[in-house]
Amino acid sequence: MKIKTQKIDELISSLDLIVKETNGFKKKYSRELAAVHPNYRFSALNLIYYLALRNHDIRDLQKKLGYLGLSRMAKTEAHVMASLNSTRLILNRLKGNMEAIPARQAISIKKSTKLMRANTKALFGNKPKGRRTRIMVTLPGEAASGYDLVLRLLQTGMNVARINCAHDAPEIWEQIISNIRQAESETGSTCRIVMDIAGPKLRTGPVIPEHFQKSDRPLSESNGDLSQGNPYILLKEGEVLVLHGDAAPGEPSVCDEKGIVIKPAHISCTLPQVFGCVKPGESVLFDDGKIAGSIEKTAAGEISVRITRAKPGGSKLRADRGINFPESSLGFCGMSEKDKKDLEFIAGHADIANLSFVNDPADVQQLLDELDRLNSNLGIMVKIETRKGYYNLPGILLAAMKAFPVGVMIARGDLAIECGWENMARIQQEILRICEAAHLPDIWATQVLENLAKKGLPSRAEITDAALSQQAECVMLNKGDHIFEAIQLLDKIIRDTEDYQDKMAPLSPELKTSLK
Secondary structure, rough: OOOOOOHHHHHHHHHEEEEEHHHHHHHOOHHHEEEEEEEEHHHHHHHHHHHHOOOOHHHHHHHHHHHHOOOOOOOHHOOOHHHHHHHHHHHHHHHHOOOOOOOOOOHHHHHHHHHHHHHHHHHHOOOOOOOOOEEEEOOHHHHOOOHHHHHHHHOOOOOOOEEEEEOHHHHHHHHHHHHHHHHHHHHHOOEEEEEEEOOOOOOEEOOOHHHHOOOOOOHHOOOOOOOOOOOEEEEEEOOOEEEEEOOOEOOOOOHHHHOOOOEEEEEEEEOOOHHHHHOOOOOEEEEEOOEEEEEEEEEEEEEEEEEEEOOOOOEEEEEOEEEOOOOOOOOOOOOOOOHHHHHHHHHHHOOOOOOOOOOOOOHHHHHHHHHHHHOOOOOOEEEEHHHHHHHHHHHHHHHHOOOOOOEEEEEEHHHHHHOOHHHHHHHHHHHHHHHHHHHEEEEEEEOOOOHHHOOOOOHHHHHHHHHHHHHEEEEEOOOOOOHHHHHHHHHHHHHHHOOOOOOOOOOEOOOOOOOO
């Protein structure tokens, strides 16, 4: 095959430009590189190289390499410099230039695989027999009194147990952990324990029950009991909802005899400090994005929101539903006093602390400082669930890599709300690739086999999602009445998929159906 030398020279020049930029990035981030844990020295450098590579649009380069029958550099994340140098060497050989093989890279293709496996083992323990990807299960409070439940979870295939500190109390957590340790001893299996640090979760406050809404009885006659039934505020497109910082229970809008609103609906917000951080025109999302609105005006302790999306006939907004401000620069972050107290418990009982709502490196540093204060070498995970956290991911990882071991949870629920559902396929792929470049294990979380776990029957889309989850080092299942069936099916899907996919690299086993 005759290949024009000029075309090869153009490809080599493109590679040389990228290599030059990697050197520039190495100098630019020298301070961050110097601060990482010794176990991550080469991994952090590879992450920097990957950021330099992805600073270019290399799609045209990839196509031209493919036309020559060469690697399209589609799987370079874990070993960037080795891939660049190998490709450059092959191109020179095609020209007839027998230049010397470049010096051995700090991270070869083979070593990058070993690093990821070692880092994953350090965080999650030994891999289960027959599959690379671990299974994490969120435990309900009932696991405190239900030893048989915990035992069966381990026997079915749970490798990591998750306890969310946003729920229950230390005495419940302690009993759950005791049951896990007892089940480990009985089964001979190992199970790492992850505990979520709740972080600054924005939620709606209480709502007045309907029979009080429709009565002239004063609220005082309820004796403060607002728990009767599951009260809600019905919101329709075009209506106004007032968010307020005081603790007054929420109420629906009040209309005159002609149906004209004379008093808008209102509900409280659990974190009133948000009111000084938002601006008119910014969007607000409620209840996992089921209800959307736009901020019309702000005042002391109040935000007026015009509802822009709701179901035909109206959507129900209840107490304790999530609130997201994806376009706002919220001025609060980090760990609350409760979070710090919870961390003291986590450091004494769990294997991994999972920091929620990580927005920037400062959030991570606060966690590291608290762990230093506690003299703890606890494993840490950073939970990426905000738009800001996604955009700041490289800096967040470099900050987290000061400690060891480290992992990343892709919290697809809030992340989809913050960044837009239509962007999630791209975003989760980018997070997976950045984590692979840093040789950090990641967790594919939120609604995996959700219908199966809760209702007993999976959707077709859930099966495909579960198969793709094998790209991560760990997959999280949420609690449900059919959790054992969910673990069993996920285990089978992952085992089958690993024959066809090694993380994001396709494999080609013998076809089960073919002409012989």
